[in-house]
Amino acid sequence: MVALRSLITAAALACMSALYAENTSTAIFDESFRTLTVQIEGDRLAPPVLTLNSSDRLIIGFDRLSDERDYLRYTIRHCNADWTPSQLVDAEVFDGFNYADVTEYAFSRATTVHYVHYTIVLPDSEFRFRLSGNYLLQVYDESDPDEILLQQRFMVCENAVGVGGTATSRTDVDYNDSHQQLELQLDTRGYPVRDPFNDLTLVVEQNYYPASRRVITHPTRMQGDRLLYEHQPQLVFPASNEYRRMETVSVQFPSMGVDHVEYNAPYYNHYLNVDTPRFSRNYSYDSTQHGRFFVREYNSDNSDTEADYTIVHFTLDQPEIPGAAVYLEGDFTHRTCDSNSQVPYNPSTGRYERAMLLKQGAYNYRYVAVPPKFPVEGDKYQTVNEYSVAVYYRAPGERYDRLLGYSLIFSGR
CATH class of the missing domain: 2.60.40 (Immunoglobulin-like)
Known part of the structure; x- marks a missing residue:
């Protein structure tokens, strides 16, 4: 019940935020655009997380149902840990111009529905990221930059702290029943954090589902250079079921x-x-x-x-x-x-x-x-879930949230 109430609360807060804040979720706003995809080059199962100052490249693709090529452009925005736009200026965030034409496209072949497939690759030879954190790519027609056609979230990570953990069905609310619980450990030897009880924020999601989002602001205890997150109610999740x-x-x-x-x-x-x-x-x-x-x-x-x-x-x-x-x-x-x-x-x-x-x-x-009054899929403790853990850091006086670490933890493995 604790986990279920947390899930309902998270969903309600997400809905309220959407009403009063700018929408920075991955979305398509023009119905003629379809099939928005994102992947790390060479690994289609990896989450859209680039490593800062690495050779990683992000491949974003989408279609427009049309017989003709459109003249599209894109821009990128830096965001805080909660996905609100940060207050940084482009020169602080990027090397190069923070906008470009979408030049890579191809027409559909031998299909009953005609479309144009577009591809964006980040970063490229004329652009790179200077800072870690959350990012939002937005695509618009070059004739109307104020109307966003679609947008895609992604992240850039420093990998300065190690993130580990386990997911178990032996939880604080039931035993091999309908929940799973995470226990997490951070290894800060690569980047000592002065005040981990106030400067670090962990964001955990189950299968990238926004309504499952949990924000953890305090470790349970410290053990040398390790921060331990144990027996935290926010880390108990309904187990759901296989897709x-x-x-x-x-x-x-x-x-x-x-x-x-x-x-x-x-x-x-x-x-x-x-x-x-x-x-x-x-x-x-x-x-x-x-x-x-x-x-x-x-x-x-x-x-x-x-x-x-x-x-x-x-x-x-x-x-x-x-x-x-x-x-x-x-x-x-x-x-x-x-x-x-x-x-x-x-x-x-x-x-x-x-x-x-x-x-x-x-x-x-x-x-x-x-609301989840009726469990259509049910909650099975054996379910193999993919939990993402993002570690954000904002020291006193800093104006943005750095993404120090990111990891995936799987249940049932």
Whole structure:
């Protein structure tokens, strides 16, 4: 119950912040843009975290449903640990100009839906980051710089402190039941912190889901150069369940999770197998991408431009949940609960149903009820979850939050 209340509180605070603060979440604001992806070059499973002063490169891709190339530009903003824009000026943050044209593009080939695929690579030969921290890339049309078309979060890390830890189902609220608990250790030998009880902030998320975000401001105790975070209520999480999987890699035959494929001009349609709630089922392991999706057309050497857009039909066989809305959660919905990810209830069929235009690929997804009155997926202590831990540091007098460390901790491994 403690963890559940924390989750509800975090979600409520996130909603309030969205009402009164600038939106700095990863998002697409123009519906003609689709399939926003980000990855570290050479490692598509890595989170979008660059190492400062390294050879790391970030690859950001997206499509616009169009027959013509658009003249787009991008800018980058430095943000605080809570993703509010920092007060630093560009000259403090970047070497080079903090804007550039999007020059790398390619037209789709042999697809029923025509689109242009754009790519941005950071940093490049004319630009580099001087500071660690949170960053927000924003794309706009060169003729209208005030209208942001899409934006993507990423981070730059110093890796000055070591971050370790474990995730266990033997928690302070239950034992091998419905929760998981983290215990964390920071090794500060590489960067001694003068006042770790006031100058350090840890931000922890489960599977990059914003509503799961926990902010830890004090270690439990110190042990030499090690900071220990133990038995902290904020580090107890509902265990959730493995992501569901589906693949739309072919328009000729049904792949994983697909019942059948139809062509209803002008789109191919993938009708997924009907989903049912899993809260009352026993846990079943399934290989997971922890909510990610990968663009793929099974017969293509270049899926970025040869994968088609199809209408994917999701169905959840679940009676209406009074006072709650149901959403699809995963990278393809930017892990946000809004109108773009909501699954409406259809009273004529007695099911939740949603059709989405998605690029062919392999997708992870889960159903989320908000508020969480009904556990559609259930909470299984055996679930393999990916916990991200970001360590921010702001010394007295500093004007920005440095990202000193970043690590991933997996449960069930």
